[in-house]
Amino acid sequence: MSRFLDACYRRPTDATPVWFMRQAGRYQPEYRALRAKYDLLTMLRTPEIAVQVTLLPKALGVDALILFADILLPLVPLGLGLRFVPGKGPLLERSLRTVDDIARLQPFPIEEGLGFVLETVRGVRAAEPDLPLIGFAGAPFTLASYALEGGGSRHYQRTKTLMYAHPDAWDRLMRVLTEVTAAYLQAQVQAGAQAVQVFDSWVGALSPAMYRRAVLPHLQRLFSRLADLRVPRIYFSTGTAGWLPDLRSLDVEVISVDWRVDLDRAWAQLGGPERVAIQGNLDPLALLAPRDVLREQVHEVLRRAGGRPGHIFNLGHGILPDTDPDQVRRVVDWVHEATLAV
């Protein structure tokens, strides 16, 4: 059926599938042309535009599409407000400041708060029935830290002090966000998404002990809730090299690792190809290297994957804005050429 979906289930494929986090984005001239006309939030909220952007990477030869959306979108119907400030990234208008703020937080009906995303999913599926579409959402910790810090953060001081000083409020916050995330991903799959990825982009700020105690149980509940959807579930995190073996307790088909680990060693720590598929893990900066160096780096990742079923080639994090689309296309070709079954 599909290289990407087969690889998620660790079935043999004719070649290693490849896609890229943020493959629809600022590095593409077609994207920038749209961005010159619309602000980012408008692009995200207008299904016609979001469908068009989601489809852009088809031209690169990727094996899967990922929805054009933002992990922070659910914070809007949660009442926190969201602005994208050029040069500063996303900022919240009303971050969570008190335990009372958290007590007032309530899940919302997905169709009402995020219906435009579901509309985009339906639009992409109608326009492109052949390439699998990956839906996604932010992981509860990553959403919580944004909701508390109000934007990006260096030390996650508000987040960690809440976790330490008000464990009950933290637990409630994580429960609400887990509930929202589960419902959001269910709705995406019902609208047609054929796989889901959960992005825990900032969880590497924690210690392993904090992760095990205050994050992992919520992730376990989240992924259990997604089990009946019968689509591959991917968990992505960065900075978690110190506790990869703990991720074995997650009921997921695929673990996506960042570039700060050797892929073979990470896979072994996660239980190996007998247990879980692995996604990754080229450094996004390698796309800015000279062509020959980039090719070496791609082959290094493939060498460590060892051609075993269950490897999905990807970056260790999202494509950076200064990336040349030709380099992305080359990576797709090299991955396919190097792994094509003869």
Add this chain to the structure above:
Amino acid sequence: MSRFLDACYRRPTDATPVWFMRQAGRYQPEYRALRAKYDLLTMLRTPEIAVQVTLLPKALGVDALILFADILLPLVPLGLGLRFVPGKGPLLERSLRTVDDIARLQPFPIEEGLGFVLETVRGVRAAEPDLPLIGFAGAPFTLASYALEGGGSRHYQRTKTLMYAHPDAWDRLMRVLTEVTAAYLQAQVQAGAQAVQVFDSWVGALSPAMYRRAVLPHLQRLFSRLADLRVPRIYFSTGTAGWLPDLRSLDVEVISVDWRVDLDRAWAQLGGPERVAIQGNLDPLALLAPRDVLREQVHEVLRRAGGRPGHIFNLGHGILPDTDPDQVRRVVDWVHEATLAV
């Protein structure tokens, strides 16, 4: 002789030694009183003030002092200029922009360029002959990335593109910085420092493969150069949980790990207490937790260290400005009480 020095050599001690990265700094009212009168660069460059600041943590009961200095100071005599901009951190006036900039870079005589630091070392030793004094410097990669980026960085784009596209220029840059760092630490020891710590605070941005190829050989040369000094050598890095076993190839007495690893697991990956001492690894944010939670976290670190000779209690990175000095004092007391030989 000294708990701290003994532990560096993995000799049994009467209690686990403890000190804190950035223990002389902004969280202290005495420091802030000085900072109200002088700008940071003046404080760093005036031995009388730097001696006074270095000695402040004595009141906390720590087992070692660390020089009040900044890892970026050597960039001044290297011709790059350095300003500390309130709210923005350190910025360079002339960052390295081209391969020619790197070709022109030359080591400098330490006594000439950084004599004030050596004067501070002598001053601290004269004022406090009993507590061991740790000298320090930035690691070559961390200095190089600052010199290239011109300040803090999120993606280390200039650094990595130089590493990829101009490996010879990168190698020259690392050689000059290794030479400067070795000479600087030698001079500190000659002036009286009784241990040295090398701070590789940003090297966790790399992949393990890049680290092994473009960083590790320079660190190996650096620490070999420091072997005849006959003082403990400490290597500190953050974000390197994915390749701790590679650090076994460093000829050092102590490895200092961040809080993103379990101390016992990290120690095992580094070769265990038979091979190397370990320093760490409380999350600096734990100092902002309620007293009981902080105590639990301290005991968790000690439990993982298992009372084996060769553990030096520390944080996983520097103390944060919002820390209450009383919390720091409590940690010192708890570490000593919990580990005191009966």
